[in-house]
Structures are given as C-alpha cells and as structure tokens.
C-alpha cells in the first residue's frame with residue numbers, strides 16, 4: 001500500500017468521464033510519443049500535419065511534449081484542431097516543474113494537475129474511453145495508464161566492472177522534478193503513487209458508469225479491441241540489454257513493474273509506450289507493444305537511428321502519427337511493423353548474463369572492458385581467450401545498426417544541470433570513479449563521463 005495519500009490537490013484532478021455519443025461510420029486510431037515540441041523542428045513537424053486527413057480519427061499521445069506548459073497547451077491545441085479525439089498521458093518531461101526546465105509549478109504533482117487542467121479545457125481525453133461501434137465499424141476501448149519509472153524495474157545483472165554514475169545523479173528528471181516529502185523518486189514510491197491513480201479512473205460503459213476494479217474488469221471482458229498506452233515501459237523486454245547501451249543503466253529509469261502488472265491484468269490487444277526513443281513492435285504474452293517516438297532531430301537525422309518503425313528497418317523515425325487500428329468493418333490492427341531492436345529480439349534471446357560490451361559501446365569504456373576481459377581470460381582456460389561471453393563473430397552477426405540512447409539538450413557543458421548542487425550524500429560504492437576528494441560525488445567527474453559517452457545529458 002502506498003503510504004502517500006491520494007489527495008485532491010485541485011478540484012480538476014478526476015480522470016475525466018467521456019462517452020463517444022457522436023458515433024461515426026469509421027474511425028482510425030493513430031499513436032505517437034516523445035514529440036518534444038520544445039524543439040522548434042518538432043513543433044514544425046506537428047503543426048504541418050494535415051488539417052483535413054485526420055478529422056474523423058483518434059490520436060494517442062503517449063507523453064513527453066514539453067516541460068513548458070505553454071508548449072504543452074499549443075501542441076495539444078494543434079492536435080485537437082486536426083483530430084476528432086485526442087488522448088494524452090504525461091511523460092517525465094511534462095512533469096518537470098523547475099524553472100530551469102521550463103517548468104512553472106511547485107511540484108511535479110502540482111504540474112500534473114496543471115497539465116490535466118489544460119487537457120480538460122481543450123477536451124483532450126485522459127481517462128478510459130469506449131469508442132462505440134456502428135453498423136460499419138468496430139468498437140474499441142482506449143485506455144491511458146499513468147506511470148513513472150523506478151530503479152527496481154531493472155532486474156538484470158549490472159555490468160559490475162564499469163564505474164557508472166548513479167541514475168539519480170545523471171538523469172535530468174532528478175534535477176527537474178520535485179516530489180512531495182516521502183515520495184523519493186530513487187525508490188518505488190513515485191511509481192507506486194502514479195500507478196494507484198489509475199484506480200480512480202471512471203468511464204461510461206454499456207453497463208453504466210463504472211470505476212476502479214469493476215471498470216478494469218469490464219474493459220478486459222468487453223469483447224472489443226482494447227488499446228492501452230503509457231509513457232513508460234511495462235516490461236523490461238522492451239529495452240535493449242545493458243551491454244548494448246552507451247548508458248547501461250538506462251533501464252533503471254525507464255519502466256514500471258506496477259505498470260507491467262496492470263497491463264498484464266488488463267491484457268489489451270495493443271499497448272503503446274514511449275520514453276526510450278527506440279522504435280518497437282513486438283508481441284509478448286499475447287500483448288502487442290508498440291513505440292512510435294518522434295525523438296529529437298539529431299536522432300532522426302542519424303541514418304543508423306533505432307527510432308524508426310515501419311515497413312522495413314530502414315524506415316525513418318515517425319514524422320507523423322502511426323496508424324494502429326482501423327475500425328472499418330470488423331476492425332483491424334495495423335500489420336506488424338519492423339523496428340531495429342524489436343526485430344533483433346524476435347530472432348535473438350535476451351542474454352542478460354552476457355556482460356561483454358557490444359563493439360560500438362566498448363570504445364567508450366575501453367580501459368575497464370580490457371581489464372575485465374583480461375581477468376575473465378585468466379580465470380578460464382587460456383585457450384578460450386577472451387571469448388567468455390560470446391564471440392566477436394557472434395556479436396557482429398547479432399549487432400543491430402545501433403546508434404545512441406543518450407539525449408542532448410544543452411549545447412554547452414556550462415549549461416549542463418543548471419543551478420544544480422550535487423546532493424550532499426556519500427558517494428555510493430558503485431560510483432568510485434565519480435568521487436571527489438571530499439568523498440562526495442563530483443559534478444566535474446560526471447560531466448567528464450558524459451563527454452566520454454558523447455552525451456551532454458541523459459534524458460528520454
């Protein structure tokens with residue numbers, strides 16, 4: 001049980017009730033995430049979407065518009081003008097509340113309610129909603145799920161031989177969000193709190209207005225297609241393993257076990273997610289998981305970007321929403337799409353016990369990787385060489401055309417982590433490399449690390 005009371009910081013916090021009384025003959029459902037329209041190029045992409053093509057369609061926006069409320073408002077207003085129905089759930093960027101992040105709220109909870117208010121004023125939906133069927137079209141449920149990440153979501157072995165900075169000292173969220181006393185984002189409480197808010201969802205159903213477990217059971221048993229969505233990852237299998245990532249700890253700030261359990265109970269046909277900026281389309285235990293992130297221009301402009309999702313792995317990152325479902329006739333989902341990483345995992349099992357860095361990551365950690373491999377080799381039959389965790393040949397064969405998982409915002413290191421003081425906490429044992437002479441974490445050393453992995457800041 002979450003020790004944080006689920007109180008009502010404002011009167012507009014109820015997840016909005018909505019019915020689709022204005023049925024139509026056909027309707028398509030599109031999805032998109034991580035549009036980051038505080039980037040001018042991204043705003044341009046979204047405002048240039050057709051003003052006529054989607055007028056009878058639904059758009060799911062799976063979080064990460066901006067830390068700036070005025071940009072959130074302008075972006076949602078733009079979508080409302082182009083689509084019949086717009087759904088939204090906040091991502092981490094949307095709950096940044098500190099001024100240096102473009103935020104303007106006392107806390108990230110306060111910020112969430114301000115975002116909710118904007119949604120309600122614009123008619124953007126943020127609760128479960130049944131799109132009713134007609135003679136010519138299939139009904140479907142659209143189900144937003146609030147969530148936040150927690151480190152214990154990552155249950156796979158760490159690359160123990162690397163000195164990596166703790167996630168809460170390197171992810172921008174930890175500097176740009178403020179949580180009430182008792183809600184330590186380094187633990188599970190924020191993730192648990194956000195998950196429990198979903199129990200307050202209310203919706204009109206053919207059986208009347210339902211809430212809580214009765215609503216969730218009704219949706220699950222409704223017999224119509226169900227599309228749920230969240231910003232964060234419900235399953236660890238939706239992110240590449242540590243050895244493939246420039247920042248191997250990314251999974252500690254990416255997903256939620258609470259969300260995963262909720263999705264498993266709901267058992268939707270499709271679950272849309274975002275946050276990691278990896279294109280994804282994969283079925284796990286009967287649920288199809290899709291990510292169609294827009295990401296940042298530098299990610300889209302990289303020919304090897306893992307953002308893309310489409311007919312082939314050469315597909316560029318989505319510049320417009322991805323078609324998920326067409327209600328015409330009996331209703332049908334988009335056929336399964338290619339994306340670099342989900343294609344990889346369709347033919348390769350996860351090997352979390354394989355601690356050997358991928359060839360494109362290794363140069364960033366050369367010294368530590370060399371030392372570890374020498375130690376591995378000396379512990380084994382010398383004839384085995386260093387191929388203790390998979391051969392080079394295997395790595396080459398299995399290597400997806402990967403680029404980066406790190407993100408850039410500030411253009412100079414002087415603007416990195418603005419107005420931030422390193423927390424007055426002892427340097428954790430797993431971060432010796434970042435320890436200053438006082439025994440505390442040293443910001444300069446963290447900046448040096450970020451440069452080493454060619455990143456100015458980590459944010460998804």
Ligand SMILES: [Fe+2]
Pocket residue numbers: 064091092093231274275276460
């Ligand atoms: Fe995100």
Ligand SMILES: [Fe+2]
Pocket residue numbers: 034036064091275276277459460
């Ligand atoms: Fe994002």
